[in-house]
Amino acid sequence: MQPIANTTRRESDPIGWMLLITLVFAALALWGFAEVAIPIFDETHYLPAARAWVAGEILLNPEHPVLGKQLIATSIHLLGDKPMGWRAGSVLFGMLTLFAMMRMTWLASGSRFASLAAGVLVASNFLLLVQSRVAMLDIYMLGFLMLGCWSLVAAGTGKAVRPRVILAGILFGLSLAVKWNAAPVIAFAGACIFLGNMRALAFKDARRPLGDMTIYEAFVWLALLPVAVYLASYTTIWLLDNPNPRFHGPVSWQGYMLDLQESVKKDHPYMSRWWQWVIDWRPIWYFYEEYEGDWRGMLFLGNPITMLTGLLGLVGCLWLGLVRGRMDCLMAAGAWAAALALWIVAPKPVQFYYHYLISAQFLMVALALALDHWVWRNPPWRLHRRLAPAFIGASVLLFVYFLPILTTQPLAKKTSFADYAWFQNWR
Numbered sequence: 001m002q003p004i005a006n007t008t009r010r011e012s013d014p015i016g017w018m019l020l021i022t023l024v025f026a027a028l029a030l031w032g033f034a035e036v037a038i039p040i041f042d043e044t045h046y047l048p049a050a051r052a053w054v055a056g057e058i059l060l061n062p063e064h065p066v067l068g069k070q071l072i073a074t075s076i077h078l079l080g081d082k083p084m085g086w087r088a089g090s091v092l093f094g095m096l097t098l099f100a101m102m103r104m105t106w107l108a109s110g111s112r113f114a115s116l117a118a119g120v121l122v123a124s125n126f127l128l129l130v131q132s133r134v135a136m137l138d139i140y141m142l143g144f145l146m147l148g149c150w151s152l153v154a155a156g157t158g159k160a161v162r163p164r165v166i167l168a169g170i171l172f173g174l175s176l177a178v179k180w181n182a183a184p185v186i187a188f189a190g191a192c193i194f195l196g197n198m199r200a201l202a203f204k205d206a207r208r209p210l211g212d213m214t215i216y217e218a219f220v221w222l223a224l225l226p227v228a229v230y231l232a233s234y235t236t237i238w239l240l241d242n243p244n245p246r247f248h249g250p251v252s253w254q255g256y257m258l259d260l261q262e263s264v265k266k267d268h269p270y271m272s273r274w275w276q277w278v279i280d281w282r283p284i285w286y287f288y289e290e291y292e293g294d295w296r297g298m299l300f301l302g303n304p305i306t307m308l309t310g311l312l313g314l315v316g317c318l319w320l321g322l323v324r325g326r327m328d329c330l331m332a333a334g335a336w337a338a339a340l341a342l343w344i345v346a347p348k349p350v351q352f353y354y355h356y357l358i359s360a361q362f363l364m365v366a367l368a369l370a371l372d373h374w375v376w377r378n379p380p381w382r383l384h385r386r387l388a389p390a391f392i393g394a395s396v397l398l399f400v401y402f403l404p405i406l407t408t409q410p411l412a413k414k415t416s417f418a419d420y421a422w423f424q425n426w427r
Helices: 015-030 043-055 067-079 083-109 112-123 127-131 138-155 161-176 180-202 215-239 250-263 274-278 304-324 327-345 353-377 387-406 414-419
Strands: 284-291 294-300
Touching: 015 083, 015 112, 015 127, 043 067, 043 083, 067 083, 067 138, 083 112, 083 127, 083 138, 083 327, 083 353, 112 127, 112 353, 112 387, 127 138, 127 294, 127 353, 138 161, 138 180, 138 353, 161 180, 161 215, 180 215, 180 327, 180 353, 215 250, 274 327, 274 353, 284 414, 294 387, 294 414, 304 327, 304 353, 304 387, 327 353, 353 387, 387 414
Parallel strands: none
Antiparallel strands: 284 294
């Protein structure tokens, strides 16, 4: 991706503000994150699997790749088998996700406002904060994926192209080695590089997205290398005292994993479909119970303000991309669609809102880019440009209101959930 200049003068890099946003997010993610000392939601699956890796015994949770559970195991090994050890890695990868997304948006758009707005919107969209406070695989997958996207976008600036593309390929492979969900975005990134090269061949004034790097070399680093990294991660299974008897190598193991994924058909009270995620319709109560004398909860729900207006941002980004040639906008909208498309066609019968996690982050980037163009720089109908930061401020205020139910803070009474579950389908 090539940076798109939005102004006639070059804006200064807002990296200091990005670091501040990341640190504030980290403080919120760490705020009482170890107070609930029992497993939250899917921690019931991943903590035993991680402990098995710490002990070097057997392979649990074989339906998912191994790296995410090994990272949780590493955190437990370093910090102890306690809530801090369970969840500290998630906080770290939440921070990396947020910072990578801001850097990626800055390099792609060249806009201070868009990149900082993306950071605030991602940090306050509820989903990233909740996922950064639980020991689940998704945040590790997301962190590697966004770091890879940042590296690839950075390669598009024309500086240190080959090292950055190689790094992107390694990070993409690591993301797949945590969870398969990253595959559509990786494929979309590769398709963009291919189409960019085809465009350069068709139009003499167009340049290749990765400088002098050929399509064939890009294929090696962005397709073959991630697959090699992904498959190599499974060789660690042989290090266990009692590897699964069905494990005969990384390649044959993939079919067994796919069978396990498709075998889960029993209905779950929080199962949902892709269209419900898009409209913020069916959240998940990760936790709600009386714990040590206080009622506490953790609700996996998207910020209603930004998750819904983000759909308008997608439309705006598509228009800017198709009519104005804004590649940054097209790629944000395309990545959102690619990540979502997997779940529209996937044969996995039981799906959950957290499968929208990747799309939700690109949705916030699309919203930030749309706000930057349509409100901050070109306010329509005599609207003042200050409406853009005012909108972001409203999102942050709603985020602050929901913080207690996102972070398992003590609630006033048993029925406090009703203060946040505004609709019956949110309960």
